[in-house]
Ligand code: CAA
């Protein structure tokens with residue numbers, strides 16, 4: 090892996106500088122694959138503690154990769170990539186020179202809109218904005234920006250764990266320009282990912298199918314039909330899934346799963362998601378209330394060491 094800056098050429102210039110907002114599970118992963126694949130990356134979050142958490146996620150993942158790819162110099166490999174990442178809590182400063190912004194902050198329409206509305210006043214006119222939202226409307230997030238920026242706005246939906254999952258969904262709104270779309274395709278490919286394209290519909294492709302399944306698995310356990318362990322075993326050994334639904338829920342984050350259901354509930358009926366699919370699940374609400382978010386908090390459906 091080279092740590093030299095390469096970037097992607099588009100008709101409006103080279104995309105070399107990537108700014109990622111949110112240093113959690115997803116933002117850390119996106120910053121890492123950007124830095125591994127020739128982009129100069131700025132990672133931004135609201136606190137230094139959150140930034141440090143992101144850097145820890147990245148360095149753990151890089152040493153895992155380094156142990157396989159460069160076993161003689163894992164430290165050098167990790168440092169070489171990490172040198173392409175700088176951090177700041179100053180959102181305005183983070184985007185001043187950015188060619189591409191990828192937002193991976195909390196799954197809240199209001200907070201995402203507030204952030205993008207502010208960034209729109211600070212970023213270069215040609216900078217592309219992308220959201221990694223799991224379930225919110227890209228069109229509604231983009232409406233916080235100028236009409237010109239809405240042409241340079243799309244969904245860029247990575248999957249967890251970002252360094253290992255090959256898919257990226259590129260979500261076009263009716264305003265996303267062809268040039269923006271083509272540039273995002275090239276960037277995705279440069280990051281070693283495989284893109285699919287979809288319209289701005291709730292959950293895009295994967296989550297539209299995956300989230301109802303995950304929510305139904307919780308209801309199954311809530312009803313007492315089976316234990317999380319047996320549901321996971323059944324779907325791994327009988328359904329061919331790499332992780333059963335409860336391991337996956339802990340992996341994704343129970344708070345994120347709950348925000349997704351809540352967001353869809355508020356818009357119930359739109360986009361073809363029925364009220365039944367997103368009705369509240371007391372077991373999920375209770376776990377989130379107790380701070381049991383899954384792997385990121387050490388406890389979820391399972392205790393995570
Ligand atoms: N950093 C770097 N590499 C990683 C990694 C990480 N964080 N996690 C896994 N890997 C790599 C491993 O090093 C390994 O690489 P090699 O094949 O080169 O050896 C490979 O991924 C497989 O890992 P493991 O052998 O350790 O373990 P595994 O075979 O059990 O795979 C897994 C781990 C890839 C996470 C697999 O369990 C899996 O695919 N789980 C399902 C994940 C999934 O469904 N994600 C989507 C969630 S939904 C979502 O993201 C959308 C949303 O909006 C909510």
Ligand code: NAD
Pocket residue numbers: 110111112113114115116133134135136139192193194195196197200204221222223224246247248249340341342345385
């Ligand atoms: P996370 O809770 O791990 O991290 C979110 C980060 O955003 C935190 O570090 C938080 O401090 C930060 N943040 C909150 N408000 C901010 C702001 N105004 N400015 C900058 N940073 C801010 O969450 P995550 O799992 O990484 O999810 C992030 C986004 O990615 C969400 O939109 C989620 O739906 C989406 N997503 C999640 C997954 C998943 O499996 N977890 C997969 C794909 C997409």
